[in-house]
Amino acid sequence: MNKFLMTVAAVALSGIGSVATVSSAWAQASANPNDMVKTAVETVVKGVKADPAAKTGDVTATARVVARDFLPYADFLRTTRFAVGPKAFDAATPAQQQQVFEQFQQLLVNTFALQLSQVRGNDLTFKFDPAKLTANSSDVVVGATVSGTGDNLSVAYRLTKTDKGWKIYDINMMGENVANAWLIQLYQPQFKARIAQGGIDSLIAYLREKNERFGK
Template sequence: MASVQAQPVANAAPEAQVQSAVERVISSIQADPATRSGDIAKTIAVVQKQFLPYTDFEYTTRLAVGKAWRDATVEQRQQLFEQFQLLLVRSYALSLSQLREQNVKFRYKPAPVAATAADVVVETHVLNNGDEIQIDYRMRRTPSGWKIYDINMLGAWLIEVYRQQFADILAKDGINGLLAYLNRHNARQAARP
């Protein structure tokens, strides 16, 4: 069964965008025997196809890298974005692979959005075998609609976690050191079965 590339709706409400992104990924994973059996490469492919169109991970990268982003060359910025996006996609895919055979339900809380709002948080609740986990998605208004740029799982916003980690690496080894770290990390993760 071929799945169609996700296409966010430019004027959709933020919670509708999150719901569409999450449910497209989950339904694609549950519909494919390979992803249901834990094939992480195929799960990553699903996340890239079904989730990435709803994100602005270039903005995420800029925020996580912080002040060093301004000092990076255009080529370094592109490499930072590509490597960090790969890290985020793989992390999200690994989290989703834990839910592959389970009867998971999601609840999406409508986000109050002022007409001039540029940033909003959409709260979701994942119901899994009697447990409830809150996952929040921070979104920003872009010319093509609301885009996810940060995720809060278990009380930690991804950007804050990575900003501190990256700041330590940048202070010690600079932009090229951060690129080397991301390349090594992604290569190690890709080598895992």
């Protein structure tokens, strides 16, 4: 677990025991992308339902639940590298890479939390649209729908097969039937423009500013 994940785990509402439970669940689900997404979404939904503030739609509380319960299933370093552009990301210093990763990962957590906060209440339910796997599958999309008081949330997750199992690395907040709404695709032009204007430090400042405004 990297330093950022350790930080969000440390401030999680349910403490170390909860983080250990999530890690155990991830280990069991990592061999199959459908199981991975099902476990990730179930864990987050249960976390939201158990949190008094999150289940009423508080976005800051929801973000803490997402950071604690969803990040173990994701590879947002991969997401960051693709969104920034491999050439630009690899040209940055290690310190810059870490900063842009941490800030973008937090932005992704906040974005997911903002969407999830629209679906609240004690009667949250979810269903899945599993990927059709073959023996050679290495990159797949799994759909999920969360329903409750308020809007329904249809989300698609793109996963890649790694040497440590399947990991979520891209999310479509509009569902898999909306082809141009994947987060990497949406952020690529924004990041390219920021880097063109002031380099990687300009992008870091932009991401930090967006995160600081979250929940206000």
